[in-house]
Each structure stands twice: as C-alpha cells, then as structure tokens.
Amino acid sequence: MWSFGLSFFEYKANRIAPPVFKGLDNYRSVLADSDIWERFQHTATIVVGSVAVQLVVGFLLALLFAREFPLRRYLLMLVLAPMMLSLSAVGVFFKLFYDPTLGFMSRFISLFTSETYVILSTPARATAAIVFADAWMWSPFVMLLVLAGLVSVPKYLYEAAEIDRAGWWRRFRTITFPYIRSLLLLALLFRTIETFKIFDVVYILTEGGPGSSTETVSVYVFRLAFQFFKTSLASALGYIMLFAVIVLTSLYLYAIQSRRAEPVNE
Amino acid sequence: MSKSPTHVIGSSGWSRTVGAAIVSAIYFFPVYYILMTAFKTRPDALAMPIKFFFTPTLDNFYSVFQRADIQGGGTTDSGFSHYFFNSLFIGGTSVTLALIIGTAAAYGFSRFPLKGNDTYLFIILTTRMLPPIIAIIPIFVLFRVFGLSGSYTGIIALYTAFNLPFSIWMVKSFFDDLDRDIEDAARMDGSSEWTVFRKICLPQVYGGLAATFVFAVILTWNEFLFALMLTGTETRTVPVAIARTIGGQVGVDWGLLSAIETLFIIPVVVVTFLLQNQLLRGVTFGTIRK
Amino acid sequence: MYEIRLEKLTKKFGNGLVAVDNADLEIGRGEVVCLLGPSGCGKTTMLRMIAGLEWATSGDIMIAGKRVNDLPARERNVAMAFQFYALYPSLSVEDNLAYPLHAENLSKAEIASRVARVSEALDLKSILKRRPHQLGEGEKQRVAVGRSIVRDPTCFLFDEPLSRLDIQLRQTMRTQIKEILAKLDKPTVIVTHDQIEALTMADRIAVMQQGKVEQVATPHDLFSKPANLFVASFIGTPQMNLIPAAIAEIGPKELDGSVNVKFAVLGETISAAVKGGVADLGAGGKVTLGIRPRSFEFVDNGTMDALHASVDIVEPMGAETLAHLLEQGVDLRCVVQSNVAPAAGERVAVRCKAGQLHVFNESGKLVG
Numbered sequence: 075m076w077s078f079g080l081s082f083f084e085y086k087a088n089r090i091a092p093p094v095f096k097g098l099d100n101y102r103s104v105l106a107d108s109d110i111w112e113r114f115q116h117t118a119t120i121v122v123g124s125v126a127v128q129l130v131v132g133f134l135l136a137l138l139f140a141r142e143f144p145l146r147r148y149l150l151m152l153v154l155a156p157m158m159l160s161l162s163a164v165g166v167f168f169k170l171f172y173d174p175t176l177g178f179m180s181r182f183i184s185l186f187t188s189e190t191y192v193i194l195s196t197p198a199r200a201t202a203a204i205v206f207a208d209a210w211m212w213s214p215f216v217m218l219l220v221l222a223g224l225v226s227v228p229k230y231l232y233e234a235a236e237i238d239r240a241g242w243w244r245r246f247r248t249i250t251f252p253y254i255r256s257l258l259l260l261a262l263l264f265r266t267i268e269t270f271k272i273f274d275v276v277y278i279l280t281e282g283g284p285g286s287s288t289e290t291v292s293v294y295v296f297r298l299a300f301q302f303f304k305t306s307l308a309s310a311l312g313y314i315m316l317f318a319v320i321v322l323t324s325l326y327l328y329a330i331q332s333r334r335a336e337p338v339n340e
Numbered sequence: 341m342s343k344s345p346t347h348v349i350g351s352s353g354w355s356r357t358v359g360a361a362i363v364s365a366i367y368f369f370p371v372y373y374i375l376m377t378a379f380k381t382r383p384d385a386l387a388m389p390i391k392f393f394f395t396p397t398l399d400n401f402y403s404v405f406q407r408a409d410i411q412g413g414g415t416t417d418s419g420f421s422h423y424f425f426n427s428l429f430i431g432g433t434s435v436t437l438a439l440i441i442g443t444a445a446a447y448g449f450s451r452f453p454l455k456g457n458d459t460y461l462f463i464i465l466t467t468r469m470l471p472p473i474i475a476i477i478p479i480f481v482l483f484r485v486f487g488l489s490g491s492y493t494g495i496i497a498l499y500t501a502f503n504l505p506f507s508i509w510m511v512k513s514f515f516d517d518l519d520r521d522i523e524d525a526a527r528m529d530g531s532s533e534w535t536v537f538r539k540i541c542l543p544q545v546y547g548g549l550a551a552t553f554v555f556a557v558i559l560t561w562n563e564f565l566f567a568l569m570l571t572g573t574e575t576r577t578v579p580v581a582i583a584r585t586i587g588g589q590v591g592v593d594w595g596l597l598s599a600i601e602t603l604f605i606i607p608v609v610v611v612t613f614l615l616q617n618q619l620l621r622g623v624t625f626g627t628i629r630k
Numbered sequence: 631m632y633e634i635r636l637e638k639l640t641k642k643f644g645n646g647l648v649a650v651d652n653a654d655l656e657i658g659r660g661e662v663v664c665l666l667g668p669s670g671c672g673k674t675t676m677l678r679m680i681a682g683l684e685w686a687t688s689g690d691i692m693i694a695g696k697r698v699n700d701l702p703a704r705e706r707n708v709a710m711a712f713q714f715y716a717l718y719p720s721l722s723v724e725d726n727l728a729y730p731l732h733a734e735n736l737s738k739a740e741i742a743s744r745v746a747r748v749s750e751a752l753d754l755k756s757i758l759k760r761r762p763h764q765l766g767e768g769e770k771q772r773v774a775v776g777r778s779i780v781r782d783p784t785c786f787l788f789d790e791p792l793s794r795l796d797i798q799l800r801q802t803m804r805t806q807i808k809e810i811l812a813k814l815d816k817p818t819v820i821v822t823h824d825q826i827e828a829l830t831m832a833d834r835i836a837v838m839q840q841g842k843v844e845q846v847a848t849p850h851d852l853f854s855k856p857a858n859l860f861v862a863s864f865i866g867t868p869q870m871n872l873i874p875a876a877i878a879e880i881g882p883k884e885l886d887g888s889v890n891v892k893f894a895v896l897g898e899t900i901s902a903a904v905k906g907g908v909a910d911l912g913a914g915g916k917v918t919l920g921i922r923p924r925s926f927e928f929v930d931n932g933t934m935d936a937l938h939a940s941v942d943i944v945e946p947m948g949a950e951t952l953a954h955l956l957e958q959g960v961d962l963r964c965v966v967q968s969n970v971a972p973a974a975g976e977r978v979a980v981r982c983k984a985g986q987l988h989v990f991n992e993s994g995k996l997v998g
Binding site: 228230231233234235236237238239240241244248249251252 | 681682683702703704708709710712714716718719720721729730732733777
C-alpha cells in the first residue's frame with residue numbers, strides 16, 4: 075500500500091534521468107535561477123500573511139464560540155461554511171467580489187477611497203487579496219483546533235482561580251493558554267504546510283499576476299511544466315518543494331508526539 | 341437574589357447569541373452571496389449595489405442540468421447531471437476501495453507494532469502532504485503511457501491511492517482508541533486474529549469508518565488539479581466542469597455558477613452538520629481527537 | 631460568636647432537584663465541622679455555596695457576621711482545597727503556592743517568606759520546583775492544602791481532601807491536617823463521605839442525607855445518641871444492627887425517668903431499662919431496636935433477656951472477630967475479642983450491654 079506512495083518517488087526519478095541525462099545539473103540551475111527565489115519570496119509572503127491572520131481570527135472566533143449558548147450549533151455551521159467550498163469556487167467567486175464594477179468588495183472599499191478601487195491592480199493589493207481569501211477560508215480550521223483546546227480545560231481550574239482571586243489576564247496566562255498553546259502550534263504548522271502549496275486560488279484569481287508578482291512556487295512549477303514544457307526543471311523544483319514539505323511535516327509530527335506526551339492534564 | 345456566577349466555560353444567554361450571530365453573519369456573507377446569486381436572474385445577479393431583495397427564480401438550477409441550444413429551439417442536457425454522477429461515482433468508489441485497504445492496514449499498524457512503524461507512517465503522512473503539483477507530471481505521463489487518460493479506471497485508481505494515507509491515519513486513530521481488554525479476552529478464549537478483527541474491533545469502529553468515508557469523499561469531491569489533467573469528456577468531475585464553464589464564454593453566467601456551487605456543497609454541508617463531533621478528527625487527518 | 635452561619639439554606643436546580651433542603655448550621659471560630667454523608671446528599675453543594683461557587687436559592691449564608699449571598703467567590707476571602715486538587719498544571723509547586731498571594735498587595739519578599747513558611751510546615755521544600763504532573767497523590771494533596779493556608783482567609787473549605795489517598799497516606803495526612811487546623815484557629819468545613827475521617831478530624835459533624843441535615847453533634851454524641859435510623863446506621867463500622875420489635879410490656883417509671891420495658895423481638899422477650907419516651911408509645915407499639923455489634927456480649931444459653939441465634943459466618947479481623955448470627959432471617963453482627971469467638975454452626979445467646987440499647991419509633995426517630 076504505502077509502496078504505491080513510494081512509487082511516486084521512483085517515477086519522478088525516471089523523469090529526470092531519461093530525456094536529458096543531466097543528473098544534478100537541473101537542481102543547480104533551479105537553485106541558481108533568481109526567478110525561483112522570487113517565487114519563494116512570494117509564497118513566503120502569502121504564507122506568513124495568511125497564517126498570521128488565520129491564527130488571530132481563528133483564535134478570536136474560538137473565544138466567541140467557547141461557551142454554550144442558544145443556536146450555537148447553527149451559527150457554528152455558518153462560520154464553518156467557508157471551509158466547505160471548493161477551492162475553484164472560492165477562486166472564481168472572489169474574482170467576482172474583487173471585480174471593480176461587479177464586485178461588492180471593491181465597491182465597499184470604494185466607499186472609503188476616492189476613485190474606483192481596483193483590487194488586483196498592484197502586486198501589493200493582489201497579494202493582500204489572495205491572503206484575504208485564503209485566510210477567510212481557513213480561519214475556521216484554526217478556530218476548531220483552538221476550540222478543542224479551550225473546551226478541554228477542566229472547569230475546576232477556573233474555580234480555583236476564582237477562589238484565589240486571579241484577574242482575567244492572569245487566568246488566561248496560567249490556565250487557558252497552556253492548554254491551547256500546543257494546539258495553536260499544530261494549527262500553525264498545519265496551515266503553513268498547506269498554504270505553502272497553495273495553487274488553485276492563486277491561479278484562478280490572479281494567474282500569478284499582475285506580471286508575475288503573485289506567482290507562487292506551485293504556480294511556477296505548473297507553468298514550467300505545462301506552459302514551457304521544461305518538465306525536468308519542473309520536476310527538480312518539485313522535488314525541492316517536496317523536501318521543504320517533508321521538513322515541515324516532520325516538525326508537525328514531532329509537535330503531535332510531544333503533545334501526546336505533554337501532561338497538561340492530570 | 342442572583343447575579344450570575346463567573347463560571348467561564350458554562351452557559352451563556354442570548355446576549356452572546358446576538359454577538360455571535362452578528363460575527364457569523366459577517367463571516368458567512370460571501371457564502372450567502374453565492375447562495376443568493378443562485379436564485380437570482382441574470383440582471384439581478386450583476387446589479388450593484390447588491391440587491392438583497394429580489395424575486396427568486398429557480399431558472400439557474402434548471403440551467404445547470406439543461407442548457408438552451410444555441411441554434412434553434414429546445415434544450416439539450418448540459419451534461420451536468422453526468423458530471424455530478426461522475427463526482428459521486430469516482431469519489432465513492434475510490435474512497436470505498438481506499439477504506440477497505442486502509443482499514444486492514446490501519447489495523448495492522450495499530451495492533452502489530454513493527455520496528456519500522458514510525459517510518460512507514462511518516463512516509464504515508466508525507467504522501468498526503470506533498471504538493472499535488474510535483475506528482476502531477478509523472479502521473480500525467482504515466483497515464484498517457486498506459487492509456488489511462490480520461491478513463492474511469494485511471495482516475496479511480498489514482499484517487500484510491502490518494503485517499504489511502506488519509507484513511508489509514510484516520511482509521512488507525514479509531515483503532516487506537518479501542519479498549520484492548522475485550523480483545524485480549526477473546527484471544528484467550530481461542531479466537532483467531534481474523535475473528536477478533538471481524539467480530540470485535542470492526543463493529544466498534546463502524547462509526548469511525550463512516551466518518552472517514554465521508555471526510556474522504558469530501559476531500560475527493562473538491563479535488564481539482566488531477567481531475568483537470570486526467571479526466572476526459574466522459575469522466576469529468578464537477579470542479580473541472582465549473583472551471584470550464586467560465587472559461588471561454590461570453591461573459592460569465594454567475595447565476596449558473598452559483599447554482600452549481602450551491603448544489604455542490606449541499607452534501608458537504610449536510611455531512612458536516614451531522615458529523616460535527618468527528619469534525620476535528622477529520623480535518624486534522626486523524627491526528628487530533630477531542 | 632459563630633463565624634459561619636447557615637440559615638434555612640436551600641438550593642434547587644433547574645431540573646427540580648433539591649440539592650440542599652432548609653439547612654441550618656453554625657460553625658464557631660476555630661471549629662472544624664465535617665459535612666458527612668453518602669454521595670448525592672448535598673454536602674458538596676453546601677460547601678460550594680459557602681465558597682460562592684454556587685448561588686443559594688433561598689436562605690442566608692453569613693460569614694463573620696456578614697451576609698454574603700450576593701458576593702462572588704473572589705470577594706468572600708475564603709480558601710478552598712478541591713477534591714481534584716485543582717493545581718495549576720503549568721506552574722511549579724512554588725508558583726502554585728504563591729498564586730493566591732498576587733491578589734493581595736504583598737512585596738516579593740513577603741510572598742517568598744509566606745511560601746517558605748508553608749512549605750516548611752507541609753514538608754514541601756524538596757519539591758518546590760516540580761510541576762503538578764510530576765507529583766504523587768500525597769504531595770499534590772499537600773500542595774492543595776498549602777495553597778489554602780498560605781493566605782489569611784475568613785475560613786477554610788476542604789472538599790473530600792483525603793478521598794484519593796491510599797490508607798497509609800490517609801492516616802498520616804489526617805493527623806497532619808488536624809495539627810495544622812488547630813494552629814490556624816479558623817472555622818473550617820470539611821466535606822467527606824468517609825466517617826473515619828469525620829470522626830477523627832471534626833469537632834462536630836453534620837450528617838446529611840438527600841439535602842437535609844439529619845443531625846449535628848460531636849463524634850461521641852453521634853455515636854452514642856444517633857438522632858434517627860439513618861444516622862445510626864451510617865455511623866459506626868460494622869453497621870449497627872437494626873431489629874424490628876414490638877413493645878410487650880411497660881413497667882413502672884423509675885425515679886430517674888427511665889422505664890423498664892419488655893420487648894418482643896425475634897420470637898423472644900427481652901427487657902431493658904430505657905428512657906421514658908419509649909413508654910409513650912404504648913404497649914404493642916412497633917419499634918426498631920438498634921444494637922451496635924460491640925454492644926453484644928455472649929452469655930450462656932438460657933440466660934434471661936438474651937437473644938438466641940445460630941452462628942452463620944465468622945470473619946476474623948485480627949484482634950477482633952465479626953460473627954454473623956442468624957435468627958428468623960435476621961442477620962446479627964457481633965464483634966468480640968477473637969479468643970472468645972464462637973464457631974460457625976453453634977447455637978449461642980447474646981445480650982445487649984446495659985445502657986447501649988437504642989429504640990427508634992416507627993418514623994425512625996430515637997426515643998430511648
């Protein structure tokens with residue numbers, strides 16, 4: 075079963091070797107290519123931006139939903155909805171939202187600025203647009219994780235703190251935060267890994283534009299492979315990505331193991 | 341007599357509901373927009389500022405399945421029902437296969453620790469984590485070589501392979517949660533491993549299997565890249581069809597698009613609602629359970 | 631001057647459950663009162679109401695003369711040790727002990743010295759830097775108690791403090807806590823379901839059942855003068871023997887108010903001197919006789935005022951032996967010194983020692 079997975083690796087090796095037997099040359103040219111680094115930068119910007127927003131928004135949402143209240147179940151569904159959309163739909167529709175004439179977001183922003191605001195016009199704005207869409211879609215994920223942590227705090231700890239007359243900040247710092255800390259870390263790693271690979275939304279929204287300012291590594295690989303037919307280069311780059319992902323995944327797994335071992339509970 | 345006590349994780353009243361409702365509404369708005377648009381006529385859909393009050397129409401939903409013939413009268417089947425079928429069929433089959441194999445594997449991983457266990461599991465998880473981009477190239481070629489492009493067998497096999505890691509991780513977590521004492525008792529009574537598996541462990545994880553099935557289907561449901569590259573006209577799934585719908589047409593029919601997406605996420609929504617408890621486990625691939 | 635006073639305290643939950651029913655209790659300065667009773671009797675709820683973690687439905691809670699019903703826990707200045715210790719898992723023992731002191735405006739030096747004092751008293755010095763998950767049950771319990779005494783509260787509240795310890799530890803901790811409480815001289819309420827704990831640690835005990843306070847008395851009085859059937863059977867191990875009987879004959883009243891009454895019990899007649907109240911029930915009145923296992927003495931067969939029965943099971947308990955006697959389907963538990971214990975199958979006679987017979991009327995109240 076897992077050997078099927080391994081076979082992925084083998085076949086990639088085949089790709090690099092037969093057509094042009096250049097060995098490591100591909101890797102060298104990939105790493106030397108300044109374009110690549112630019113793309114990594116773009117990806118990094120998006121990852122950092124989106125994940126940061128997700129952590130904050132997710133955390134706040136979790137606080138909101140921490141206690142039981144009437145209709146909680148249904149409102150929770152509303153907030154989880156963004157995660158359930160297909161990536162292509164998000165891409166397509168946000169493109170509409172950002173459209174200068176037809177999109178309500180552009181119109182909304184125009185209320186604050188003088189002229190019609192074209193969201194996807196400059197690199198900065200386009201990146202922000204991607205970050206916004208991605209963060210919107212995945213913040214509920216972070217919320218779920220943090221919520222799990224919040225709810226697992228034993229009630230009697232808060233009671234003891236009440237008896238001990240601890241203030242809200244102290245309570246948060248000493249009781250709440252240790253419980254959610256590991257989960258936040260997990261959310262951080264998980265979303266970082268996933269956002270690193272981001273493709274669908276970027277491709278549909280901006281196709282890497284304007285120019286190539288929002289082109290992420292994934293999109294670049296795609297281009298290389300299918301538009302320029304530099305398959306071997308693309309494969310090499312793909313491998314590098316894979317390596318990065320493996321490193322991140324190891325971190326993720328490590329974090330999980332240590333969470334299992336962490337005796338925050340009695 | 342009573343103020344309410346400062347219990348933190350306890351019940352709150354309607355004041356919180358109002359606050360949460362406002363926040364949820366704002367957050368949900370884009371989705372609501374899509375839903376609304378599904379029911380709007382073409383001019384309504386494009387109107388700015390947003391038309392909140394309009395006469396709803398089901399035309400878009402009809403259009404999903406029928407499409408007006410460009411020349412002459414009458415309507416032809418747009419093929420969308422076929423695409424929906426494809427998504428269901430391909431998704432369902434691949435997940436079922438993955439689940440069957442995966443359950444057996446998960447049981448093995450859970451009950452029989454081998455020395456290389458962690459390594460295997462690591463590789464499996466990585467397979468799930470890797471960027472689809474890099475796998476697409478060799479797979480694409482592979483398919484061409486074997487003539488699997490555009491065939492059902494090919495894409496189902498591929499999705500099965502994709503869903504395998506996920507299934508294994510999820511189901512393994514369910515097996516791990518089981519109480520071993522019953523199994524030990526059965527073993528002492530002379531049952532074979534197979535019987536223990538079939539009669540004791542398996543029945544207990546049926547719920548987990550169902551949840552895994554559903555989550556895997558959802559993941560496969562929304563899958564885009566591989567479907568794009570590897571399905572032909574006959575086997576196309578809905579996400580690809582959506583993308584194709586907007587490419588190369590005179591203006592985008594947003595109403596139609598919304599209707600498609602709305603229909604598309606209904607299964608996901610229903611399922612999420614029913615499986616709220618398992619949600620956390622599903623979304624983190626079985627690594628975290630409440 | 632009573633430091634804690636509960637008047638007609640009642641707690642009703644939303645689903646109709648009455649957890650505490652019209653309870654009255656007074657606790658004096660420096661007094662240790664135990665709330666004793668089976669699970670679900672309302673003792674923990676009552677404790678939590680005193681602490682301020684639950685609101686009272688009706689009645690009054692007075693601490694140091696002030697009515698505190700509407701005050702949240704943090705303003706009542708009470709100290710509580712929880713059943714599950716509730717130690718802050720992310721903090722070291724030292725920080726756990728110092729935690730409540732941050733609410734008072736104390737200097738770092740003052741906090742440090744108080745913590746040092748408490749860790750000295752409870753022998754926590756060696757584990758100050760450890761975290762709760764690294765501690766054993768006994769150590770956790772001492773830290774929980776330590777956290778309470780590091781402050782200067784109006785009272786101490788302990789919720790099942792020893793329930794999670796093994797027997798050895800329990801005995802050690804019982805003595806230790808008793809010493810500490812004596813020194814601190816503050817009203818203390820301890821909740822427990824273990825009567826040994828209550829009997830050894832408390833100045834007075836409030837026995838509770840289903841939300842009602844059945845009796846409040848010193849351990850001695852609870853043992854020798856239980857107010858009703860529940861208290862009588864709850865207190866004392868092995869359990870008191872409760873035997874249905876009827877009044878056969880009432881003798882004349884003596885000078886000290888006692889009466890000699892003949893009881894028809896287990897097919898025989900025994901007579902005993904009991905309080906006058908028994909006579910008021912009249913001849914033929916149905917009663918329940920309460921005789922503690924150690925109140926029996928073995929006598930020769932045929933002795934007057936003795937009950938005859940067959941020995942069913944004999945359980946050696948070391949220096950003492952528990953003999954189960956069977957007569958007319960009633961199990962009589964008798965505890966005697968092992969060297970005079972009967973053998974199974976023997977037919978024996980037992981008699982209740984003078985002054986140790988309890989008589990309960992039909993509604994379960996003690997009358998004599």
